[in-house]
Amino acid sequence: MIIDDKKVEDLAHLARLEFSDNQKQSIKSDLVRIIEFCDKLNEVNTEGVEPLIYLSDQKNILRQDISKPGLSKLEVLKNAPSADSDYFKVPKVITK
Amino acid sequence: MVSKKYNSLAHIQSDIQKGVISCTELAEYYIGKGKENEHLNAFLEVFSDEAREKASIIDTKIKNGTAGRLAGMFLAIKDNICYTGHKVSGSSKIIENYEAVYTATALQRLLDEDVIVIGRCNCDEFAMGASNENSAFGHVKNAADESKVPGGSSGGSAVAVQADLCLAALGSDTGGSIRQPASFTGTYGMKTTYGRISRNGLLAYASSFDQIGPLAGSVEDAALLVEIMAGKDENDATSSNEVVQEFTADSTKKYKVAYSKEAMESEGLADDVKARYLELIDKLRADGHTVEEQSFPYLDYMVPCYYVLTTAEASSNLSRYSGMLYGTRSSNAHDIESTFKKSRSEGFGEEVKRRIMAGTFVLSADSYDAYYSKAQKVRRVIKEESDKILAEYDFFLSPTTPSTAFEIGGDKSKDPIQMYLADIFTVQAPLAGLPAISVPTKESNGLSIGMHFMAKAFEENKLFNISKIVSNYAF
Numbered sequence: 001m002i003i004d005d006k007k008v009e010d011l012a013h014l015a016r017l018e019f020s021d022n023q024k025q026s027i028k029s030d031l032v033r034i035i036e037f038c039d040k041l042n043e044v045n046t047e048g049v050e051p052l053i054y055l056s057d058q059k060n061i062l063r064q065d066i067s068k069p070g071l072s073k074l075e076v077l078k079n080a081p082s083a084d085s086d087y088f089k090v091p092k093v094i095t096k
Numbered sequence: 097m098v099s100k101k102y103n104s105l106a107h108i109q110s111d112i113q114k115g116v117i118s119c120t121e122l123a124e125y126y127i128g129k130g131k132e133n134e135h136l137n138a139f140l141e142v143f144s145d146e147a148r149e150k151a152s153i154i155d156t157k158i159k160n161g162t163a164g165r166l167a168g169m170f171l172a173i174k175d176n177i178c179y180t181g182h183k184v185s186g187s188s189k190i191i192e193n194y195e196a197v198y199t200a201t202a203l204q205r206l207l208d209e210d211v212i213v214i215g216r217c218n219c220d221e222f223a224m225g226a227s228n229e230n231s232a233f234g235h236v237k238n239a240a241d242e243s244k245v246p247g248g249s250s251g252g253s254a255v256a257v258q259a260d261l262c263l264a265a266l267g268s269d270t271g272g273s274i275r276q277p278a279s280f281t282g283t284y285g286m287k288t289t290y291g292r293i294s295r296n297g298l299l300a301y302a303s304s305f306d307q308i309g310p311l312a313g314s315v316e317d318a319a320l321l322v323e324i325m326a327g328k329d330e331n332d333a334t335s336s337n338e339v340v341q342e343f344t345a346d347s348t349k350k351y352k353v354a355y356s357k358e359a360m361e362s363e364g365l366a367d368d369v370k371a372r373y374l375e376l377i378d379k380l381r382a383d384g385h386t387v388e389e390q391s392f393p394y395l396d397y398m399v400p401c402y403y404v405l406t407t408a409e410a411s412s413n414l415s416r417y418s419g420m421l422y423g424t425r426s427s428n429a430h431d432i433e434s435t436f437k438k439s440r441s442e443g444f445g446e447e448v449k450r451r452i453m454a455g456t457f458v459l460s461a462d463s464y465d466a467y468y469s470k471a472q473k474v475r476r477v478i479k480e481e482s483d484k485i486l487a488e489y490d491f492f493l494s495p496t497t498p499s500t501a502f503e504i505g506g507d508k509s510k511d512p513i514q515m516y517l518a519d520i521f522t523v524q525a526p527l528a529g530l531p532a533i534s535v536p537t538k539e540s541n542g543l544s545i546g547m548h549f550m551a552k553a554f555e556e557n558k559l560f561n562i563s564k565i566v567s568n569y570a571f
Contacts, residue, residue, distance in 0.1 A: 016436040051472030055290040055529035075197040081425035
């Protein structure tokens, strides 16, 4: 796997992050080293092994579907960077 | 008057009963200690007024005989555990002023038993680190030697207990974030079985690994905290139904212990740690336990497996910090996309961005099978092999860390891979979902050495019992 400037830019966009040119170089070399380090996993034979996704053995634990109040609007909006009394305010999403 | 360091709640409660001290006096004692030790940077905030008020309420409850089981315990909490009406920032700038609107289930259960929260503790940003140097609010110093790190990510919690700024603390453990700082500060630190303690109200880092857990000066206090926090929570679907039992010590038990051949032979193992490891094996044998060498040939794969999976989960979990619903929104943005990008880039620290990038890489379409899926398979191999050893033995024993506390700003701090390897002995338990504890032993050059026991799922009490047994050994 080649990690070049283009790859770093693509990943940064996917992660919604921005890097200066200097930071980009340092992230690139860190990523190369981390990926090399993780390539070691290829030495483990996992032929026929299923991925481990859930750590718990518990399955299908059901409960009654009873509605109950969650957080109030006031609580939900309390930490908003921008809001009016009812809604979060965000930058314009749809442009003409 | 409080004139000495207390290491256990039982002593505190007995002195309160005798009228030697009160909760109100304890509150003043810990607040004073906190002020004296501000330079350690263990606390981001001390809830002084509130602690005083609650202490007075609990003194009254004690007089009336209505106090809960934790009356007299002053607890510090890691800055990633929600407590209604209090800030919780994950030691990150991006939610620096976020105020919790609900309390974590684990903490609520302790509050219901009259614990008093004395403050919130510094940690590595969003619990990512092994030295507490990644906090947006400065590093934490090890109270035993201020040029050394306290370990991480629950470094502030560990130092708060070490320096007598509280009786016990909550941390969270993903790859070693409770046990490694416990080892560096001479405290007991446990990571419970995955699902044992609810994660509701814990800022998520890697959800298939994270567990809240205790750091304490005694086995009994750690056990009491686990017992009260543990158990099913309807707000965490991964929390377990498994029955929770009270811990009672039994010093007559004889156990079968496997010690790790690979840990013993590992290149990075410091001489003093290795010597202590051998000494503990001898002492266990002399005490009548069976101790045998066992090979676990996956040591070199554990940290890579851990990093692929946790960075993937982190990159997904941390997508919520977008400057939209809470936290800091960049003032330099002009549209929705630049709001996301600038808020995140300005708000997150270097290590967090590095891990989000690595996680985004392993989850991207052309790397998913080669890295993410591969690591999930390796995780199953590690879990099954760990279970196999523990089917035959009560415990798997290794040192908690390859060395004692290392230098602040030293070589490890400059090299992410070297820092990741600080977790080499602790990542096995969370990879396999198993419980493990770090037990302090005598210092070497003034720095504590922790020994690490891992047990079968839900055998926390067995871990507390062996810890109690080891705590009586003279090294």
